[in-house]
Amino acid sequence: MKIILLLGLFYLSVNGLPFSDEPGKTWVVLCAGWKGYQGGGYSIQANVYHAYQVIHAQGIPDENIIVMHYDDLAYHKSNPTPGIVVQKVNGTDVYKGVPKDYTGDEVTPKNFLGVLKGDPELVKKGKRVVNSGPNDNVFVYFIDHGGPDIVSFPRGYLYGEELVAALKDMHQSKRFAKLVFYLEACESGSMFKLLPTDINVYAITSSNATELSWECDWDESRKVYLGGYFAFSWLDDCEHRDLQKESLQEQFDHMKKQLDIPGPDPQKEPHQQHPMQFGDLSITKLPASQFLGYKKVNEKINKEPLDMKMHQAQIETTHEIEYTQELQNLILFREYVDNVFNEYVNSIQHLMPNIATNAILHTKQELNNRHCYRQLVDTFHQNCFNLNQFALFAQTDTGSMFEKLLRNDLNIYVTTSAKPDELSSATYYDILRKTYLGDCYSVALIENSETQDLDIETLQAQFEYISKNVNTSTPQQYGDVSIAKLPVSQFIGYKPTGYIQSKPVYINDGDMEVVNPRDIPVLLAQKNIATTNDINEKQRYVEKLETILKGRKYMDNVLYEYVNSIQHFIPNIATNAILHTKQELNNRHCYRQLVDTFHQNCFNLN
Numbered sequence: 001m002k003i004i005l006l007l008g009l010f011y012l013s014v015n016g017l018p019f020s021d022e023p024g025k026t027w028v029v030l031c032a033g034w035k036g037y038q039g040g041g042y043s044i045q046a047n048v049y050h051a052y053q054v055i056h057a058q059g060i061p062d063e064n065i066i067v068m069h070y071d072d073l074a075y076h077k078s079n080p081t082p083g084i085v086v087q088k089v090n091g092t093d094v095y096k097g098v099p100k101d102y103t104g105d106e107v108t109p110k111n112f113l114g115v116l117k118g119d120p121e122l123v124k125k126g127k128r129v130v131n132s133g134p135n136d137n138v139f140v141y142f143i144d145h146g147g148p149d150i151v152s153f154p155r156g157y158l159y160g161e162e163l164v165a166a167l168k169d170m171h172q173s174k175r176f177a178k179l180v181f182y183l184e185a186c187e188s189g190s191m192f193k194l195l196p197t198d199i200n201v202y203a204i205t206s207s208n209a210t211e212l213s214w215e216c217d218w219d220e221s222r223k224v225y226l227g228g229y230f231a232f233s234w235l236d237d238c239e240h241r242d243l244q245k246e247s248l249q250e251q252f253d254h255m256k257k258q259l260d261i262p263g264p265d266p267q268k269e270p271h272q273q274h275p276m277q278f279g280d281l282s283i284t285k286l287p288a289s290q291f292l293g294y295k296k297v298n299e300k301i302n303k304e305p306l307d308m309k310m311h312q313a314q315i316e317t318t319h320e321i322e323y324t325q326e327l328q329n330l331i332l333f334r335e336y337v338d339n340v341f342n343e344y345v346n347s348i349q350h351l352m353p354n355i356a357t358n359a360i361l362h363t364k365q366e367l368n369n370r371h372c373y374r375q376l377v378d379t380f381h382q383n384c385f386n387l388n389q390f391a392l393f394a395q396t397d398t399g400s401m402f403e404k405l406l407r408n409d410l411n412i413y414v415t416t417s418a419k420p421d422e423l424s425s426a427t428y429y430d431i432l433r434k435t436y437l438g439d440c441y442s443v444a445l446i447e448n449s450e451t452q453d454l455d456i457e458t459l460q461a462q463f464e465y466i467s468k469n470v471n472t473s474t475p476q477q478y479g480d481v482s483i484a485k486l487p488v489s490q491f492i493g494y495k496p497t498g499y500i501q502s503k504p505v506y507i508n509d510g511d512m513e514v515v516n517p518r519d520i521p522v523l524l525a526q527k528n529i530a531t532t533n534d535i536n537e538k539q540r541y542v543e544k545l546e547t548i549l550k551g552r553k554y555m556d557n558v559l560y561e562y563v564n565s566i567q568h569f570i571p572n573i574a575t576n577a578i579l580h581t582k583q584e585l586n587n588r589h590c591y592r593q594l595v596d597t598f599h600q601n602c603f604n605l606n
Contacts, residue, residue, distance in 0.1 A: 058293020
């Protein structure tokens with residue numbers, strides 16, 4: 001009786017387990033989080049393309065492989081072999097056949113996590129996601145730029161805390177039996193410090209939490225590095241070893257041995273980096289084929305050390321790379337950003353007087369408050385720099401906003417401070433506040449409003465007053481000009497009884513220095529240099545002026561290079577004329593596309 005009872009309990013317990021007789025599938029997600037040709041864009045996307053080719057060749061079907069890549073590399077204007085991408089010098093094309101599941105602006109942190117978690121909203125949009133269950137294995141390879149507890153996307157960031165939370169959610173939802181994650185990015189070891197050891201997830205990173213991950217294999221014809229040390233070692237292992245025999249631990253040991261080889265000069269190839277392991281290390285006993293494919297390869301172990309390959313690549317390209325204008329622009333950009341960061345740290349150093357500025361800027365501190373860190377990064381990103389792009393500032397010409405656009409039958413009347421091809425001017429420098437207080441148009445407008453009876457004065461009379469007193473630009477009228485016959489008070493209010501006019505700060509027109517608003521940052525720095533007697537303060541203003549001028553020179557060089565690159569489309573107009581003369585705007589649709597494209601791919605014009 002006891003035996004029957006025990007057998008019955010055993011039967012019930014077995015049937016209660018969340019397993020089925022169906023064999024599990026292997027799902028693969030490959031994500032290149034960056035874009036473009038330079039700045040690592042080539043090697044990042046090429047690594048993912050090569051990874052796809054290897055895993056596809058190992059027998060993982062395309063229906064189980066999801067690839068995210070910006071897809072702006074193969075036909076980039078700088079690519080000397082349009083439609084072809086290689087990951088090794090003189091290598092074969094790794095781009096052909098790569099799926100385009102998520103491309104362009106679809107490559108975001110939200111979509112990446114959504115793919116892993118099987119987001120139903122993505123499915124509704126017809127997008128592919130990991131549709132895995134409790135018997136399936138999942139392999140993820142992600143490569144991009146990184147920092148402490150963060151990896152970059154073209155628009156946004158993914159934090160380590162978010163990534164680990166998503167993996168926990170997948171485990172809780174029984175979306176895998178085992179999950180293996182390979183992450184290649186600078187300081188990638190910081191991304192998995194919160195990863196538990198009991199959720200069936202094993203992760204390796206290309207470097208530890210404080211060191212860089214390096215590119216390799218310089219291609220002289222393409223003028224870029226073709227791959228990353230980590231991917232080079234990993235994919236070389238996959239192509240030359242039997243993954244049904246090799247365990248994940250053996251693969252890690254192979255990569256670690258390849259990467260842990262310091263060169264004679266730390267600033268030259270090969271660079272040393274230290275792969276790290278996180279999570280459930282018992283998974284490392286499993287054969288690599290359970291995550292990367294089962295197809296048997298001809299076992300031909302490549303015994304040539306990685307550092308020898310890199311030295312050979314160096315020897316093949318030993319002639320000096322031309323010091324181009326592009327390099328100068330990059331150096332100017334770096335100097336500009338360095339100066340901004342230095343100024344920012346100086347401004348907050350009183351909050352931490354025991355730490356020198358140099359230590360804050362150039363040493364690594366352990367990340368122990370991720371919530372605060374994330375708030376800081378997001379705030380800096382929104383208010384200072386998009387850390388994935390670079391922004392400069394410009395000013396538009398107000399008349400161009402309404403020229404030939406605003407109809408006269410909409411009951412709308414507009415005045416602007418200048419014609420479409422003119423600048424508005426700033427005025428009234430205040431030595432106490434060390435800035436310009438207003439502009440000529442608004443000074444005339446407010447002065448008129450304070451001195452005239454607005455119940456009697458019409459909008460037309462006010463416009464004529466402004467036009468007479470603004471002699472640095474030509475104010476304009478647009479729209480329904482009949483509205484100008486109405487009294488000003490109908491739009492900006494009635495002057496109350498007993499109104500006391502504000503006292504003028506400046507008594508005579510001699511105080512009205514008139515300046516081009518685009519030159520204000522330069523003029524302010526120059527005035528501050530001239531008026532301060534404090535040597536340290538003077539030096540700060542000198543450095544600020546140098547930063548502004550370098551930024552301007554950088555912007556000028558980029559625009560000059562851009563105009564030169566398209567001048568063959570307009571051979572009858574000289575470069576100088578394009579850059580320094582005003583043309584009438586007669587195709588706004590084309591103009592808007594140009595501005596938006598330039599904004600997204602070159603500079604944030606704001």
